[in-house]
Amino acid sequence: MKYPQIYEQFNLWVPLPMEEWLAFESKLVERSLSKGDYLLQAGDTTLEIGIILNGLFRLYYTDNNGKEHIKSFRRSGELIGAYSEMLLNIPSRTYIQAMEASRLVLISRHDFLPFYSQHSCWQTIGRIVAEEHFLAKEQREFEFLQLDVLERYNKFRDDFGPLMGKIPQHQIASYLGITPVALSRVLSKSRKK
Amino acid sequence: MKYPQIYEQFNLWVPLPMEEWLAFESKLVERSLSKGDYLLQAGDTTLEIGIILNGLFRLYYTDNNGKEHIKSFRRSGELIGAYSEMLLNIPSRTYIQAMEASRLVLISRHDFLPFYSQHSCWQTIGRIVAEEHFLAKEQREFEFLQLDVLERYNKFRDDFGPLMGKIPQHQIASYLGITPVALSRVLSKSRKK
DNA sequence: TTTAGTCATTAACCAAAGTTAATGAACCTT
DNA sequence: AAGGTTCATTAACTTTGGTTAATGACTAAA
Numbered sequence: 001m002k003y004p005q006i007y008e009q010f011n012l013w014v015p016l017p018m019e020e021w022l023a024f025e026s027k028l029v030e031r032s033l034s035k036g037d038y039l040l041q042a043g044d045t046t047l048e049i050g051i052i053l054n055g056l057f058r059l060y061y062t063d064n065n066g067k068e069h070i071k072s073f074r075r076s077g078e079l080i081g082a083y084s085e086m087l088l089n090i091p092s093r094t095y096i097q098a099m100e101a102s103r104l105v106l107i108s109r110h111d112f113l114p115f116y117s118q119h120s121c122w123q124t125i126g127r128i129v130a131e132e133h134f135l136a137k138e139q140r141e142f143e144f145l146q147l148d149v150l151e152r153y154n155k156f157r158d159d160f161g162p163l164m165g166k167i168p169q170h171q172i173a174s175y176l177g178i179t180p181v182a183l184s185r186v187l188s189k190s191r192k193k
Numbered sequence: 194m195k196y197p198q199i200y201e202q203f204n205l206w207v208p209l210p211m212e213e214w215l216a217f218e219s220k221l222v223e224r225s226l227s228k229g230d231y232l233l234q235a236g237d238t239t240l241e242i243g244i245i246l247n248g249l250f251r252l253y254y255t256d257n258n259g260k261e262h263i264k265s266f267r268r269s270g271e272l273i274g275a276y277s278e279m280l281l282n283i284p285s286r287t288y289i290q291a292m293e294a295s296r297l298v299l300i301s302r303h304d305f306l307p308f309y310s311q312h313s314c315w316q317t318i319g320r321i322v323a324e325e326h327f328l329a330k331e332q333r334e335f336e337f338l339q340l341d342v343l344e345r346y347n348k349f350r351d352d353f354g355p356l357m358g359k360i361p362q363h364q365i366a367s368y369l370g371i372t373p374v375a376l377s378r379v380l381s382k383s384r385k386k
Numbered sequence: 387t388t389t390a391g392t393c394a395t396t397a398a399c400c401a402a403a404g405t406t407a408a409t410g411a412a413c414c415t416t
Numbered sequence: 417a418a419g420g421t422t423c424a425t426t427a428a429c430t431t432t433g434g435t436t437a438a439t440g441a442c443t444a445a446a
Contacts, residue, residue, distance in 0.1 A: 063339045069338040071338075084331045087324050087328060116317075123320055130320055130323035131280050133323075134276075135277055135281070137330035141333060144337055144370065148432095149432090149433090168393065169393080178433070181395085181436095182434070184394060185396085186433095188395075188396085361424090363423070371402095372403075373424075377426080378425090379402090380424095
């Protein structure tokens with residue numbers, strides 16, 4: 001078994017027959033990216049599910065004016081991919097970029113889908129992955145509706161802890177939904193109090 | 194079969210053995226609510242999944258200052274419930290209120306969970322429900338990050354069409370994340386142009 | 387070591403949105 | 417018919433955030 005950490009994670013969600021795991025594992029492809037490399041860009045049609053072995057990524061899209069809007073940061077152990085585009089079977093609208101040298105394993109949508117009809121454990125895993133994605137987005141909606149910028153920033157800092165040093169502040173601003181100038185203002189005001 | 198529309202919906206997602214459907218249907222309880230009635234309030238611990246036969250609901254929570262923040266409106270044929278609280282198995286943080294006389298069918302979390310181990314079709318249905326919930330939230334995140342208030346309002350109007358007349362404007366403002374005063378201002382400015 | 391690029395900060399100005407309050411319309415209820 | 421409630425609108429004022437631009441720190445590349 002090449003990736004026992006992933007097996008353990010899945011097995012925590014649902015009892016996973018070894019035969020199923022090995023079939024899945026045989027489809028995994030390992031890839032390394034340097035800082036700044038793209039795992040995926042808008043328009044790409046070959047969609048893959050990735051599991052980050054180590055590293056840090058940002059997911060974003062661009063609007064009509066070319067401005068970037070960061071949806072999410074992902075770190076070691078987390079899933080990564082153009083998830084909603086995979087569900088809808090459309091080309092990627094998302095850019096996924098490595099923020100430091102990173103390593104991950106990938107399985108293509110095409111290789112994964114047959115597992116659903118192979119054994120019900122994959123349905124369960126697919127369900128739990130979808131549920132976790134939903135919970136993350138609902139949490140984010142809550143923060144947008146209820147918290148002001150400083151509260152959102154503090155939550156982000158608590159969440160990312162030591163990784164803060166690897167994330168430029170203007171990218172955090174984008175994630176929080178404001179401009180870098182506005183975030184800098186808010187932070188300097190909060191320091192003075 | 195009492196609720197063929199629901200059976201058809203499920204069957205569109207996954208082949209559903211009649212035996213499974215009938216077992217599920219036998220757990221459904223019908224309920225009618227008058228305008229203003231609550232299906233669920235914050236703090237409630239008996240969580241149920243509902244399917245709206247007819248009517249209109251709003252889902253919201255309140256912040257520390259008692260202000261309401263509307264998460265969602267739901268109409269005939271849609272699922273309703275404190276979904277994230279069900280996943281997390283915690284008391285409801287959500288209020289669910291009927292905006293007009295409404296009728297729905299309900300199944301308790303407790304009654305539904307055993308179906309997951311009964312037959313894999315329920316895993317598939319659970320997965321697809323989670324995926325749809327995720328897609329809706331991701332769409333909402335996109336709108337918050339990329340669209341201005343007027344664009345968000347117009348999307349909402351296009352989506353709800355004839356139901357607009359049943360939704361007070363200040364509730365739409367809450368759903369869009371702004372105050373009723375701000376929405377009124379934006380709309381009057383857009384009318385003048 | 388110079389040079390260019392990225393980034394955070396600050397200022398000045400403008401636009402958008404929150405707050406409070408007053409007004410009037412529509413709709414109940416009695 | 418009278419009274420109360422809910423709601424949308426508008427005004428005046430304040431606060432927050434966007435935009436542009438200048439500055440200086442830091443870093444990476446040549």
